[in-house]
Amino acid sequence: MTADASLVHVGRVRSMLKTLEQCPKQGSEGAPVSRVEIDPPYRSALEGIEPGSQLVILTWLDQADRTALQVHPRGNPDKPLTGVFCTRSPNRPNPIGLHDVRVVALQENGTLVVESLEVLDNTPVLDIKNMGSREAGTS
Amino acid sequence: MTADASLVHVGRVRSMLKTLEQCPKQGSEGAPVSRVEIDPPYRSALEGIEPGSQLVILTWLDQADRTALQVHPRGNPDKPLTGVFCTRSPNRPNPIGLHDVRVVALQENGTLVVESLEVLDNTPVLDIKNMGSREAGTS
Numbered sequence: 663m664t665a666d667a668s669l670v671h672v673g674r675v676r677s678m679l680k681t682l683e684q685c686p687k688q689g690s691e692g693a694p695v696s697r698v699e700i701d702p703p704y705r706s707a708l709e710g711i712e713p714g715s716q717l718v719i720l721t722w723l724d725q726a727d728r729t730a731l732q733v734h735p736r737g738n739p740d741k742p743l744t745g746v747f748c749t750r751s752p753n754r755p756n757p758i759g760l761h762d763v764r765v766v767a768l769q770e771n772g773t774l775v776v777e778s779l780e781v782l783d784n785t786p787v788l789d790i791k792n793m794g795s796r797e798a799g800t801s
Numbered sequence: 802m803t804a805d806a807s808l809v810h811v812g813r814v815r816s817m818l819k820t821l822e823q824c825p826k827q828g829s830e831g832a833p834v835s836r837v838e839i840d841p842p843y844r845s846a847l848e849g850i851e852p853g854s855q856l857v858i859l860t861w862l863d864q865a866d867r868t869a870l871q872v873h874p875r876g877n878p879d880k881p882l883t884g885v886f887c888t889r890s891p892n893r894p895n896p897i898g899l900h901d902v903r904v905v906a907l908q909e910n911g912t913l914v915v916e917s918l919e920v921l922d923n924t925p926v927l928d929i930k931n932m933g934s935r936e937a938g939t940s
Binding site: 664667668671700709718722724732743745749758760788790791 | 845848882887
């Protein structure tokens with residue numbers, strides 16, 4: 663695979679989910695409270711986030727199969743093969759996870775405590791977006 | 802900047818938006834109908850997408866400033882500096898754009914015609930997700 667662009671990890675998720683078997687299929691299906699630890703060089707980018715903020719966390723699903731182009735939905739072989747772009751499967755060419763979360767608390771060391779983040783402990787964090795904001799952007 | 806992971810471009814956006822000045826701040830503020838052209842190796846990942854599908858397109862905002870950690874919201878210097886993780890600014894360490902779009906039509910050459918995609922012509926596409934699906938995934 664030839665790289666077209668490069669990513670940096672800006673932090674890590676700390677979660678009680680230690681294996682893929684423990685992960686719910688979706689955050690709404692019962693994800694635990696987790697912590698999002700942002701590394702020191704990026705902590706000033708958290709300015710303005712408050713308890714109650716609704717954010718989208720982008721993660722790098724480093725255990726995904728990047729060669730998968732079609733999957734059986736929900737891993738059920740009885741369901742027809744479907745293109746990964748028509749699913750939420752973590753297996754896809756660029757395994758970026760999107761997670762809607764609510765901030766429960768902020769800790770002084772650049773850590774957000776959030777509800778409903780359904781990823782494994784130690785998953786790299788790529789980005790955080792406040793989709794409710796009306797801030798500048800073409801994104 | 803040391804890379805922690807690498808991305809592939811799976812396609813490109815074709816749009817009448819040719820300069821940043823033409824881009825609305827948000828898709829809901831009047832983005833034109835655009836085309837998402839998926840490259841041949843990735844076209845089978847589109848299987849199952851239909852006209853009317855509501856998708857999230859992930860793009861690589863290659864004109865963004867990756868060194869920005871705080872911005873004035875909406876580029877207004879009267880507004881206080883805010884962390885980019887508390888905004889939708891395209892300027893951020895990993896400039897991944899998220900775009901909610903509706904599929905208007907599919908063309909045979911791996912092209913989706915979509916409404917409300919507020920990015921420049923030629924912007925690289927990273928991923929497409931069907932967030933309405935209940936498919937397998939930890940994403």
